[in-house]
Amino acid sequence: MNDARSEILKAIGKVSANPTAIAAQAQRLRAGACRPDRVNGPADAVFIERLRSPGVAATAERVATMQDFPDAVRRYLAAQQLTPALALQPHPDLQALDWSGISTHEHIATDEPVAVGLALGGIAETGSLVFHSSPVSPTLFCFLPLHHIVAVRASQIWPWLEDYADAFAGCAQPRNVNLITGASGTTDIEGTLVRGAHGPGWLHAVLIGNAE
């Protein structure tokens, strides 16, 4: 298959002599002024607003500290009339909390009704939750449950998509970066939007604290 490689590169022809010039040119091609006017306030406030906007259609609330998160989960379960049993993302910050009254497990089932997770952060522009896969953040926790309840620290909200990208530019990348913007949906039948396709049908974000 090395033939294929060299033939394709040969067919492209031009071998660029100057990587520095290319990098400089790429740097000039960054979105700035042409971004839609989305982030016009404190990032965490815009983030909550975007989450609740009809386009994202998630639910969101804010609590003062991480210790208040389990109560928010309890309220959600009660409001949705769900059994107090859930898959808890194996993150130490979540495991350290008091989950009394809820039975939690670490393994996520194919038809898990509820999973609780902790996002790495959020993006205000689009109301997206950011997850980096790792031993404490398995990817399937975001995709298998029917209800996904996610804690995200208000101090970890990037204003624009590019701000998130820049924060990790030049760093080792995780196996998966998941930007999650609302519950799963599909418009594949006659263009009608239906929520709860293969991923979660409900997404509830709980913002922790205030941005400093």
Added chain:
Amino acid sequence: MNHAPDFDSRVAAALANPTLKVAIERTTGTARTKRAAAMAAWPEFPAARALGRDIKDHVIENLAHYLVAFEKNADAAGTKVHWARTGEEACQIVVDICRKAGAKSVTRAKSMLGEEIGLPHALEAAGLERVETDLAEHIIQLAGDPPSHIVWPALHKTREQVAELFRAHHRDPGAMATVEAMVASARRQLREKFMAADVGISGANFLVADTGAVCTVTNEGNAELTTTPPRIHIVTAGIEKLVPSTAHAMAMLRLLVRSATGAELTQYTTFHNGPKRAQDRDGPDEFHIVLVDAGRTRMLNEGLAEMLRCIRCGACLNHCVVYRQIGGHAYGATYPGPMGSVLTPMLDGLEQAQDLPRACTLNGQCQEVCPVAIPLPTLLRGWREKSWQRGFEPARVRWALALWRFTAMRPRLYEFAGNIGLRIMPLFAHGGWISRMPLAGGWTAHRDMPSPSGGTFLAQYRRRFKK
């Protein structure tokens, strides 16, 4: 679905299909409305689109540089990078990986490149169970249809037809009274398949050169459920999918999603980078990327470099007056609509696809909505010229054009002929409209023609300007 060999009869069959037009309008109508709303809220779109064009042009200008950089970074993340000159070569690589792993079942997340290179067929020919996981792909897999749109492959199916298919094929279809019930049935049907597959195959919306990551976008969450549980994840991607960095991918995502569905971002935007890491609880053991040429370097060298900007958003299809009448299948190719009419002559050969560049009114709508400003009408005209030079036009077309040219160069004769038409046509009109007339069946079979009024153009011109 019609499999007629020639374009004209496929078009005739499509126009005669009463439900098709309804189905096309339901989806493309919604898409146009939502895109228009997204654009109204984005006055900076013209500048963003110029930037999108420039990012893609920059990558295409430095394609070898970015391919090599991508390969290096992907390799560092533990990804195995393969190269394929042709579609067959790419399919062979995929099938070989599956065989070597002793795979039996494969889940697939929608990829137009996969369709282009015939991957679904190759997997089945290799004896693998192929499970399409995108809802639309699932529908057309059950129906045995090819895709009819690049974003909504099952757009030609009405909800009634989908309900019928699911009732016939699903284990536990339920009532099927609403679209919600149909989606829920598909969720139940595919759940276990996701977890049981040996190999997951996806495409790529972008390849990020400076990280070696593959970006996919979906709304359903099926891509991640396709790529995470199986032991092996294989990506097939065209070599034009590169962007310099994650930040550039973000600029392109703004354009792609708004142009495709009118949303600001897809529900799931994922960057995949290599296999499972130490201590990871999920993720594939092997991660392969097949970089596919399949005509792209030829496009680069034969005057179609601009078409390599295409990010497959589907806006040009939704806004095309021809696509909206005949749907995707009539084009008889993987890619329909304006972008397909530019691509297909390159992929399948001009002689075979010569009708497609002609099936265009050159109204320019497609170019206007294209988020990377591809001059589609100009590229289509380029194909028409080539087709003319190579003598592909049927004799009757060449004759008719020669006759028209002869007449058009002689104003008196032209006006004389025009006057004959002006006298004859009203004889066939009823209430100002002609619904039948000899030699005009191609037009009047599906719509009426207005009866001419006010004299020939030349006569009117004289009246108005030579006073």
